[in-house]
Amino acid sequence: MAAEKGEPLRSGRFADGRLLGLGFWQAWQMVVLCTPFIVTGNADAMPFGNPTLVLLALMTASYALVVLLSRRFAPFLGRRDSFVLAGGLTAVGTLLMPVGLTGAISIAPVVFAIGAAAASLGNALLIIMWGELWSALATGRVGRHLYASYTFSFVLFFVAYALPALAAMAYTALLPIASALILFACKSEPRREPSVIPLDIKTVPVARLLVCVFLISVVWGTSQGMLDPYAAGDEHFIAKAMLLAGGGIGAITLSMMLSQEPDEATALYRPVIPAVVIGLILLLLQPALYPFLGSGLVIMGIYCLDMLMMLVSTDVAFRGRISVAMSFGVTILIARTGTLVGTALADALTGAPFWSPQLHNDTFLLSVLTLAIIGMLFFTIADVQRLYVTPRTGVPDASLEEKCAAIAAMGRLTNRESEVLVLLARGRSVPYICDELSIAQGTAKHHVSNIYRKLGVADRQGLLDAIEQGGVGKPGWE
Structure with missing residues (x-):
């Protein structure tokens, strides 16, 4: 069409x-x-x-x-x-x-x-x-x-x-x-x-989240620097670990595409702590059975963290109207600094005269405990979701159709896009929209993409927030 x-x-x-x-x-x-x-x-x-x-x-x-x-x-x-x-x-x-x-x-x-x-x-x-x-x-x-x-x-x-x-x-x-x-x-x-109601960066616990990213990266660098005992005698150790990590990320990709999950940041965060913790525990088992499984899970979790950092920090930069290089750049700088510190620590420990298998296990156990505490108290799904929850400034007693009509006018949506907007606001899926409006799936996705672009939002959650707030994008941004 x-x-x-x-x-x-x-x-x-x-x-x-x-x-x-x-x-x-x-x-x-x-x-x-x-x-x-x-x-x-x-x-x-x-x-x-x-x-x-x-x-x-x-x-x-x-x-x-x-x-x-x-x-x-x-x-x-x-x-x-x-x-x-x-x-x-x-x-x-x-x-x-x-x-x-x-x-x-x-x-x-x-x-x-x-x-x-x-x-x-x-x-x-x-x-x-x-x-x-x-x-x-x-x-x-x-x-x-x-x-x-x-x-x-x-x-x-x-x-x-x-x-x-x-x-x-x-x-x-x-x-x-x-x-x-x-x-x-x-x-x-x-x-x-850009949104007319920008994100108030002061409401985001930036310092705490960056400290957590740093500590998780230290654990990553330390564990990777201590893999030699596991890889000894297996020339394809890293290939098998990468195959597991790639398969896991591929499965999550397929799941996200099939489920059409509206909160992508939460979906990206979920595997981070569990995958790394389980991977480290598998490496702690004595004797370690198929240690590449543990290494692969750790790699998968850390790569999920990388993607989460890219998604969230760049979106926060856009909504907070700050430089992407400053927001994403500082975030990834802190993560890479953590990796460097962890790798240097592993290099120093494994080369020290007091190094022993017991110290190796203690280091991994301390890493597991650190990640468990971070995941339970300091870097939770609720913290991620807070990045996408902004104050409700719209008129509370207005009907959903009235709110959508106001947003459609501000974003200069076409009539068809306005119809799609109402269905999205009601929580309808793309297949449902196709059946309701008798349009092809590609056309429906085209309309959804146009709506997101014109309203200055990145996903379904951002769209719902914009409808409630009564604020959308304004033209002329470069």
């Missing part, structure tokens, strides 16, 4: 495939940090210690640098040179790092340092730019887009894993270039418009 007059024909097409562009960025991180092709393959030849730790330190510093640069140059999506720098620096650095780790030349450590610094800076810039896109994307399926991207990244990871070493290096160097090119192609995607 043709779109009605006045509707942008391209809204909603982001779901056709370009959403997978973020997966190329994530796959690059997975290959670099979790396989021997780029960093760890010849690490024993280097005089400066753990190259993974060096790379993590440079990545953390790069996030801090991009956040500082954002005060002058953001939004980075509006600058063509940002795409060249993001893709080019990451690709060149990816090729230089393994060269520097071979030890075949006298300046090998310098080559590695230059490559790691270039890759880290390009990588940080690229993900911040993706965050700028997600914050303004005109769609109500951002969470499902993130899950689909991460699921696709596992496919890309296993392609690299199956390639010979040299081919895998070249392939990995192309991943950030592909991500930057796809991101550039997404610049023309329809943008949602």
